[in-house]
Amino acid sequence: MAAMSLLLRAAAAWGARRAVSGAAGAARLPWLTGAARLPGTVAPVRHSSSHGKRMFIIKATSFYDTRFLNLLRFYVFLTGIPVALFITYVNIFIGEAELAEIPEGYVPEYWEYYKHPISRWIARYLLDSPEKTYEKQMALLDVEAKKTELRLMELEARRLMRHRGDGPWYHYETPDKNLVDNSMKSTPDN
Amino acid sequence: MPKDPDWEAYKVPPTRTPVSERITSVPNPATIFQTVFNYVVDAPVTFVREWIERQQAKNKFYYYHQKFRRVPDLSECLEGDYLCFFEAEAQWRRDRMVDQQIVEIMRERLGACKQREGPNAFQNCAKEMEQLVQVTKAYQDRYGDLGVHGNARTCLMKQKHRMMEERKAQANASQ
Numbered sequence: 001m002a003a004m005s006l007l008l009r010a011a012a013a014w015g016a017r018r019a020v021s022g023a024a025g026a027a028r029l030p031w032l033t034g035a036a037r038l039p040g041t042v043a044p045v046r047h048s049s050s051h052g053k054r055m056f057i058i059k060a061t062s063f064y065d066t067r068f069l070n071l072l073r074f075y076v077f078l079t080g081i082p083v084a085l086f087i088t089y090v091n092i093f094i095g096e097a098e099l100a101e102i103p104e105g106y107v108p109e110y111w112e113y114y115k116h117p118i119s120r121w122i123a124r125y126l127l128d129s130p131e132k133t134y135e136k137q138m139a140l141l142d143v144e145a146k147k148t149e150l151r152l153m154e155l156e157a158r159r160l161m162r163h164r165g166d167g168p169w170y171h172y173e174t175p176d177k178n179l180v181d182n183s184m185k186s187t188p189d190n
Numbered sequence: 191m192p193k194d195p196d197w198e199a200y201k202v203p204p205t206r207t208p209v210s211e212r213i214t215s216v217p218n219p220a221t222i223f224q225t226v227f228n229y230v231v232d233a234p235v236t237f238v239r240e241w242i243e244r245q246q247a248k249n250k251f252y253y254y255h256q257k258f259r260r261v262p263d264l265s266e267c268l269e270g271d272y273l274c275f276f277e278a279e280a281q282w283r284r285d286r287m288v289d290q291q292i293v294e295i296m297r298e299r300l301g302a303c304k305q306r307e308g309p310n311a312f313q314n315c316a317k318e319m320e321q322l323v324q325v326t327k328a329y330q331d332r333y334g335d336l337g338v339h340g341n342a343r344t345c346l347m348k349q350k351h352r353m354m355e356e357r358k359a360q361a362n363a364s365q
């Protein structure tokens with residue numbers, strides 16, 4: 001950075017010298033004048049020693065990127081830091097459970113099979129016990145099994161009633177016997 | 191999953207490095223490093239860890255390994271008894287997980303033996319190698335080739351085929 005400012009300062013001084021000599025030598029060599037400049041502005045610019053020449057650096061905007069990253073950091077840490085502090089507190093002051101043999105005659109609760117205190121809390125207050133889910137699954141299976149059984153029996157009954165014709169199903173309405181006109185069959189010579 | 195409970199398999203035989211007499215007055219740099227490490231790293235870490243354990247010892251609680259009751263096997267279920275099928279299937283899956291962990295433990299034992307023995311592994315780890323071969327053969331006989339959709343029923347059918355093959359082999363051998 002210091003080298004850059006020195007370089008820029010040296011370039012500006014050289015340009016100023018060129019401008020001074022150009023004003024005098026323009027009469028001699030018109031093409032030796034320096035870059036286009038407003039008439040009368042020949043004085044060298046004084047640069048402060050701390051920053052050097054102020055440059056307008058042209059680059060693509062990073063406004064949107066930095067805004068996104070700032071917002072991301074903010075919203076992630078907004079809940080991330082309290083959660084991290086809570087988990088640290090739990091791990092340090094409550095600690096994990098120790099493995100022990102099941103005492104005689106004692107049936108542990110279903111949440112006492114987990115090690116971490118947060119897992120235990122979730123199992124105890126948020127989730128159903130595995131015995132309950134097991135029984136629910138078995139109840140569902142039982143209902144479906146009874147449904148399949150009844151459906152199969154219904155199909156069998158239907159088949160038999162259709163075949164034998166002695167059941168309450170498969171009765172079809174037939175027209176009355178008295179409406180039938182038997183006149184064409186009344187004599188044998190028709 | 192639980193660690194291997196049998197520590198005897200992992201015992202390292204005692205080292206036989208001889209105790210050497212000091213012959214120079216130059217202090218051993220290893221002991222200097224050890225004391226520096228002890229004061230700079232070991233002592234603060236141990237202090238913090240013991241403070242944490244004192245806080246945790248105020249309310250201790252325990253966790254247990256769940257013991258499942260044995261239920262009737264798939265071969266003891268009546269046909270059409272879907273509840274019995276469900277329970278037998280769950281028990282079979284638990285047993286398969288246990289068998290997978292048994293194979294894993296035997297593999298770890300062999301690996302530890304190889305690490306311990308170094309170049310003498312082929313000679314001194316023969317027992318662990320033999321155990322691993324037997325366990326993997328048994329696992330392959332029972333659960334191998336069932337595929338990802340293997341369940342208690344396919345395993346029972348595989349067992350039935352194995353028994354039929356055995357009987358045929360016995361009949362052929364006795365002829």
